[in-house]
Amino acid sequence: MAETKSRILYILKYLWHNTDAEHYATTGDILTYLKENGISCDRKTIPGDIAKLCNIGIDIEEERSRENRYSLSSHLFTLPEVKLLIDAVESSKFITAKKSSELANKLSQMTSVYQSEGLKRNIYISQRVKPMNEQIYYLVDNINTAINQGKQISFLYFHYNQYREEVPNNNGKRYHFSPYYLVWNEDHYYVVGFCEKHQRITTFRVDRMKSINILCSDAVPQPKDFNLPDFTRQVFDMYDGTKEKVTLKITE
Incomplete structure (x- = not known):
């Protein structure tokens, strides 16, 4: 029973990687692959295994001939x-x-x-400006964990000078922050939440954060009237500040 399940999985793996709408695998190809992986079986077994895969919704096309041919018609993504x-x-x-x-x-x-x-x-990786912070993916994961757990975080924040060198903000001291949302805006990730230093809801760019720690302290509750879409519309380039009414003078 265990060998049967293993054999079927190997067949699926082979079809996944080696066939598509334009490329088929013969029964002989499949048998050779199975043998290379320490599995031996009769060629008459293959159609039954293929049928089992089809029965659970795997889209396998069969072309009957002297030696049957098979292909995985549709992958997870086109x-x-x-x-x-x-x-x-x-x-x-x-x-x-x-x-x-x-x-x-x-x-x-x-x-x-x-x-x-x-x-x-x-594939071409363009030479456009790219971040240098390789830890950013783990930072996002930590922030998301803190949001789900309703906990505060602390972190260091920095900006770059004209030489692309990191310059610490807040005199190198850690910020204490209650994260509410991760927001993608203008091709950057931001975290929105309550900042202890500023005593208000603000934003930080995730790629400029370092050394995030999830704290034991519960996050400051989000204001009941806080509306994220309204907040993001009001914050220019995702940096907060005092709202001002301005008058534009246009000369013809």
Whole structure:
């Protein structure tokens, strides 16, 4: 029983990586792959295993001939969808160049090896400005955990000088913050919440945060009348400040 389940999973893995709408695998191809992985079976067993996969919703196309051929007709993502995701990753200023390359390669593996090779040939990581903070993905995870647990966080914050060197804010002291939301705006990630230092709801750019600690202290409750869409519309470039009414004088 265990060997049967293992065999079926290996067949699915092989079809996933080696077939698509234009590329098929013969019964012989599948048997060779199984043998390479220490599984031996009769060729008459393969159609039954394929049928079991089809019965649970796996879209496998069968072409009957002297030697049956099989292909996984549809992957989790279509080729245009994967290309779209890769383009989004490549163009994001939030994702570092190194991580962009890693994610693009992982996304290309969501297709067959034939489609993946075509995608890899077309992958180009642009030279546009990219962040240098490789820890940003773990920062986002920590912030999200704190939000879900309703806890405060503390962190260091910095900006870059003209030489792209980190300059600490707040005299190098830690901020204490109650995070409410993570917001994607203008190709940057921001955290929205209550700042102890400023005693009001404010925002911080996640890629400029360092050394985030989740504290034992419960987060300051979010005001009942706080409306995130209204807040983001009022905050220019996601930096808060005093609201002012202005008059524009236009000369013809």
